Amino acid sequence: MTDDDRVFKALADPSRRFLLDLLFARDGRTLTELESELEMTRFGVAKHLRVLEEAGLVVVRRSGREKLHFLNPIPIRQIHDRWIDKFTEQHVTALIDLKHTLEES
Amino acid sequence: MSDTKVFRIWIKAPADKIWTAITDPEWTAKYAYAAPQFYELKKGGRFYSTATEEMKAYAAAGGFELPETIIDGEVLEAEPPRRLVQTWRMLMDPSTAVEPFTTLTYEIEDSGPGVCRVTITHELTGAPAHSAMVSGSPDAGAEGGGGWAWVLSDLKSLLETGKVMAGS
Numbered sequence: 001m002t003d004d005d006r007v008f009k010a011l012a013d014p015s016r017r018f019l020l021d022l023l024f025a026r027d028g029r030t031l032t033e034l035e036s037e038l039e040m041t042r043f044g045v046a047k048h049l050r051v052l053e054e055a056g057l058v059v060v061r062r063s064g065r066e067k068l069h070f071l072n073p074i075p076i077r078q079i080h081d082r083w084i085d086k087f088t089e090q091h092v093t094a095l096i097d098l099k100h101t102l103e104e105s
Numbered sequence: 106m107s108d109t110k111v112f113r114i115w116i117k118a119p120a121d122k123i124w125t126a127i128t129d130p131e132w133t134a135k136y137a138y139a140a141p142q143f144y145e146l147k148k149g150g151r152f153y154s155t156a157t158e159e160m161k162a163y164a165a166a167g168g169f170e171l172p173e174t175i176i177d178g179e180v181l182e183a184e185p186p187r188r189l190v191q192t193w194r195m196l197m198d199p200s201t202a203v204e205p206f207t208t209l210t211y212e213i214e215d216s217g218p219g220v221c222r223v224t225i226t227h228e229l230t231g232a233p234a235h236s237a238m239v240s241g242s243p244d245a246g247a248e249g250g251g252g253w254a255w256v257l258s259d260l261k262s263l264l265e266t267g268k269v270m271a272g273s
């Protein structure tokens with residue numbers, strides 16, 4: 001799998017997109033904090049976080065005993081530069097298209 | 106609420122080349138904001154970055170004057186080519202100049218054959234204006250508002266292709 005494949009695959013799941021939204025709203029959360037926002041087992045959430053981490057969308061940092069999850073905006077930025085800029089003239093239009101695509105999928 | 110922001114990118118280049126591109130003013134003048142960054146690479150060493158002519162012209166056109174030193178700080182740890190920890194404060198904007206120093210960590214790790222993983226961890230306690238600056242603008246057209254994501258993407262472009270994104 002290429003880096004792009006991993007990012008698209010990670011973004012293809014609604015629970016994983018929801019986890020990214022949660023981290024966008026407030027960064028640096030523990031598994032326990034994230035788990036409380038989803039109707040899913042701890043194991044399930046950990047598995048999704050692992051996929052996000054492998055795609056580079058989430059970075060885990062240790063802070064004392066805790067493992068904190070941070071959103072890494074760079075892969076999405078790269079997808080944007082590679083796939084969105086190329087096919088559209090106007091950035092604003094591109095972002096709206098992306099929003100619609102993500103909302104429909 | 107966490108005051109830390111993390112940015113990570115994979116670059117196909119050896120660690121020492123990435124280290125040089127981050128710490129050598131001749132390299133830092135080539136990509137992203139193109140402002141040269143000067144490091145005294147030892148604990149307690151000085152760090153600063155100076156305004157480019159373009160930045161000065163841009164500021165003058167907007168009716169304000171830029172200080173000669175636009176970013177300053179101190180080196181806390183320098184372990185070439187793996188780890189650089191420093192304090193970091195932007196002086197070019199009045200909103201950031203009054204904030205306390207932030208702490209910036211660069212980590213360069215081998216990730217696969219010929220590939221390094223570069224992670225910036227920026228601790229921004231008590232520095233909301235810095236935080237907004239380095240996070241970048243939500244407007245994708247605003248190149249100068251790209252923050253760390255833009256800087257690292259441009260560093261990757263330069264090291265992998267020999268070309269920068271800016272002005273291309």
